Amino acid sequence: xxxxxxxxxxxxxxxxPAEPDxxxxxxxxxxxxxxxxxxxxxxxxxxxxSIDLLVQALSDDNEGIVMLAMKALADGEDASIGxxxxxxxxxxxxxRKNSAKVLVRMGDRALKxxxxxxxxxxxxxxxxxxxxxxxxxEKALDSFLELLKRSSQSSKICAINALxxxxxxxxxxxxxxxxxxxxxxxxxxxxxxxxxxxxxxxxPLVRCLDSDNPDVxxxxxxxxxxxxDTRAVTPLIKKLKDxxxxxxxxxxxxxxxGEIEDPxxxxxxxxxxxxxxxxVRRAAGEALWQIGPAAVGDLIRALTSPNVDVRYxxxxxxxxxxxxxxxxxxxxxxxxxxxxxxxxxxYSxxxxxDxxxxxxxxxxxxxxxxxxxxxxxxxLGQIGDAKAIKSSEQALEDxxxxxxxxxxxxxxxxxxxxxxxxxxxxxxxRKCKGTVEAGWKFCPLCGETVKGG
Numbered sequence: 001x002x003x004x005x006x007x008x009x010x011x012x013x014x015x016x017p018a019e020p021d022x023x024x025x026x027x028x029x030x031x032x033x034x035x036x037x038x039x040x041x042x043x044x045x046x047x048x049x050s051i052d053l054l055v056q057a058l059s060d061d062n063e064g065i066v067m068l069a070m071k072a073l074a075d076g077e078d079a080s081i082g083x084x085x086x087x088x089x090x091x092x093x094x095x096r097k098n099s100a101k102v103l104v105r106m107g108d109r110a111l112k113x114x115x116x117x118x119x120x121x122x123x124x125x126x127x128x129x130x131x132x133x134x135x136x137x138e139k140a141l142d143s144f145l146e147l148l149k150r151s152s153q154s155s156k157i158c159a160i161n162a163l164x165x166x167x168x169x170x171x172x173x174x175x176x177x178x179x180x181x182x183x184x185x186x187x188x189x190x191x192x193x194x195x196x197x198x199x200x201x202x203x204p205l206v207r208c209l210d211s212d213n214p215d216v217x218x219x220x221x222x223x224x225x226x227x228x229d230t231r232a233v234t235p236l237i238k239k240l241k242d243x244x245x246x247x248x249x250x251x252x253x254x255x256x257x258g259e260i261e262d263p264x265x266x267x268x269x270x271x272x273x274x275x276x277x278x279x280v281r282r283a284a285g286e287a288l289w290q291i292g293p294a295a296v297g298d299l300i301r302a303l304t305s306p307n308v309d310v311r312y313x314x315x316x317x318x319x320x321x322x323x324x325x326x327x328x329x330x331x332x333x334x335x336x337x338x339x340x341x342x343x344x345x346x347y348s349x350x351x352x353x354d355x356x357x358x359x360x361x362x363x364x365x366x367x368x369x370x371x372x373x374x375x376x377x378x379x380l381g382q383i384g385d386a387k388a389i390k391s392s393e394q395a396l397e398d399x400x401x402x403x404x405x406x407x408x409x410x411x412x413x414x415x416x417x418x419x420x421x422x423x424x425x426x427x428x429x430r431k432c433k434g435t436v437e438a439g440w441k442f443c444p445l446c447g448e449t450v451k452g453g
Contacts, residue, residue, distance in 0.1 A: 022053055026060075034065055042072035051080045055087045058098035066098060074105040081110050085117045088128040100128045104135045111136060115143045123154050130158040134165035141166060145174055156181075157189045164193025169200035176204050179219045180211075191219045195226045202229045209235050218252060225256025233260055237268045250275075251283045258287025263294040270298055273314060274307040285313045289320055296323045303329050311336070312344045319348025327352060331360045339369035346372060350379025358383050 025037035038057050044050040057069035073080050084106075087099035103110045110132075117129035133140040140162070147159035160178060163171040171193070178190035194201045201223065208220035221239075224232040239245060240253040254272060257265040265287070272284035288295045295317075302314035303326075315333055318326040326348070333345035346364065349357040357379070364376045 026053060026057055031062060031065075034060065034062070035068070038065055038068045038072070042068065045072050045076040046079070048079070048083075051076065051083045054080075055083055055090075055095065055099065058087075058102075059092045059094045070098060070102050070105070073102045078109055081106065081113050084110075085113055085125070085129070088117065089122050089124045096124065096128050100132045103132045108139075111139065115140070118143065118147055118155070118158065121152075123158075126154060126158040127161075130162035131165075134162040137166050138168055138170070141168055141170055144171070148174055148178070153183055153186060156186055160186065160189040160193050164196035167197055169197070172197060172201045172204050176201075176208060176216075176220075179208065179216045180213045187215060187219055191223050194223045198227055199229060202227060202231050206232055206235045209239055214249075218249065221249070221252045221256050225252075225259040228260050230260060230262045230264070233257065233262045233264050236260075237265060240268055240272065247277050247280060250277075250280055254280065254283040254287050258283075258290040261291050263291060266291060266295045266298050269295075270302050270310065270314070273302065274305070274310040281309055281313055285317045288317050292321065293323075296321065296325055299323075300326050300329050303333055308338050308341065311338075311341050315341065315344045315348045319344075319351035322352050324352060324354055327354045327356050331357055334360055334364055339367075339372055342367065343369065343372045343375050346375035346379045350375070350382040353382050355383055 022037050022040060025033050028034055028037075034057075038054070041050045041054050041057070045054065051073070054069045054073050058066055058073075060066050060069070073084065081103070084099045084103050088096050090096050090099070103114060114129050114132050117125050118133060120126055120129070130144075133143065144159040144163050144166075147155050156178070160175065163175060175190045175193050175197070179187055179194075181187050181190070194205065205220045205224050205227075208216050211217050211220070221236070224236065236253050236257055240250060240257070245253070250272075254269065257269060269284045269287050269291075273281055273288075275281050275284070288299065299314045299318050299321075300323075302310050303318075305311050305314070311333070315326075315330060318330065330345045330349050330352075334342055334349075336342050336345070342364065346361060349361060361376050361380050361383070364372060367373050367376065
C-alpha cells in the first residue's frame with residue numbers, strides 16, 4: 001500500500017508543469033518573450049517574488065513593457081509599496097524614476113509610507129520620495145513643512161524642492177524664511193522654489209527688499225527678476241536709487257529690472273548709465289537692450305546728456321539695438337568734442353549699417369584720434385562697398401599701424417563679399433549645383449537643361 005502511494009506521488013511530481021524561468025525571460029532579447037513574462041508576473045502580482053521582478057522590469061528598454069509593469073504594480077496590493085520605496089535607491093536611475101511614477105499612481109494608499117521615506121538618511125530615497133510627494137500637492141504640504149525644521153541639510157533641500165513643485169501659496173512664507181539660511185545651498189534651493197511658485201511669492205519677496213539680512217535681500221531681488229512681475233518694478237527702482245546700496249546689490253537690481261522688461265524702468269536705468277562704476281554702467285546698458293524698442297526714444301534723448309558716460313552708453317546701446325531712428329542723432333554725435341563719444345558713435349553707425357551715415361563718416365577718416373579713425377573704417381566697411389573701398393584704401397596710408405591693420409582687414413572682407421555676390425548672381429545647375437555662365441542652355445558638367453539659360 002505504501003509503495004502504491006509513493007508511486008502516485010512520483011507520478012504527480014513528474015507530470016507537474018515546470019515553473020517558467022521568468023528571470024531569464026525578462027532578459028531575453030525577444031520582445032514577445034519579455035512581454036509574456038511581465039503578463040505572467042502581473043497575474044501573480046500578490047507574491048513578493050513577482051513584485052520584485054516587476055520592479056526589475058521597470059528598467060526595460062521597451063516603453064510598452066515598462067508601462068505593463070507599472071500598471072501591474074500600481075494595481076497591486078499595498079504589499080508592493082515597501083518594495084517600490086526600497087527601489088528608490090536602486091542602482092538604476094530608470095528603476096528609481098519609474099518606481100516613483102508608480103507610487104504617484106498609487107495615490108493616497110502610499111502617502112503614509114512615502115512621508116516616512118522622506119525622513120530616510122539615504123539622499124536618493126529622500127529625493128525621489130520628495131518628487132513623489134510633490135505630486136500630492138496640499139496633502140503633503142504639512143509633511144514638507146515639518147521636514148524644514150529638521151537639522152539635516154539634505155532633508156531641507158529635498159523638502160524645499162518639493163514645496164516649489166506643489167505651487168502652493170502656503171509654501172511661500174516658509175520658503176522665504178529659508179532665504180536667510182546659513183547654507184548657500186539651502187538659500188539657492190529656496191530661491192528656485194519661490195521662482196517655481198511664481199506670482200503668489202511676489203508680494204512677500206517685495207517685503208524682503210527691506211530685510212535687515214543682506215542674503216534675504218539679495219535672493220529676493222534675484223527671484224523677483226526671474227518671476228518678471230511688474231509689481232516689483234517700483235520697489236526695485238527705489239532700491240536702485242538708494243545711494244547707500246553697494247555696487248553688487250545695485251547691479252542685481254538693474255539685472256532684475258532688465259529681466260522684467262517694463263518700460264517704467266527706462267529712466268531709472270538711463271540714470272545709471274552715468275554711474276561712477278563701469279560695471280553698473282554696463283549692466284544698465286544690457287538691461288536697456290533687454291527692454292528693447294520701448295527704450296529707443298529715451299536713449300536718443302540721452303545722446304544730448306551733459307554726462308559723457310550717459311552719451312557714450314546711450315549711443316552704444318542704440319547701435320546694438322540697430323535702431324535706425326537713431327542714425328541722424330548719431331551722425332550729429334560725430335561732432336562731439338570727446339573722442340570716446342565720436343568713436344562710440346562711429347561704432348554704432350556701423351552696427352546699424354544705414355547708408356545715410358556714409359558721407360558723414362568719410363569726414364572723420366582724418367580724425368585726430370586713431371581709435372575714432374579705426375571705428376570709422378570698420379563702420380564704412382559695414383555700410384557699403386564703394387565708399388568702404390575708397391576709405392579703406394585711404395586708411396592704408398594712415399600713420400597708425402593699428403588703423404592700417406583694420407583697413408587691410410576691411411578690404412579683405414569686402415573682397416570676399418564681392419566674390420560671394422558675383423557667385424550668387426551666376427546661374428546654378430539644379431542637378432549638380434555647378435556654376436553656369438549667363439546665356440548657356442546646358443550645364444557643362446552634367447548636361448542638365450538650365451532654366452532661364
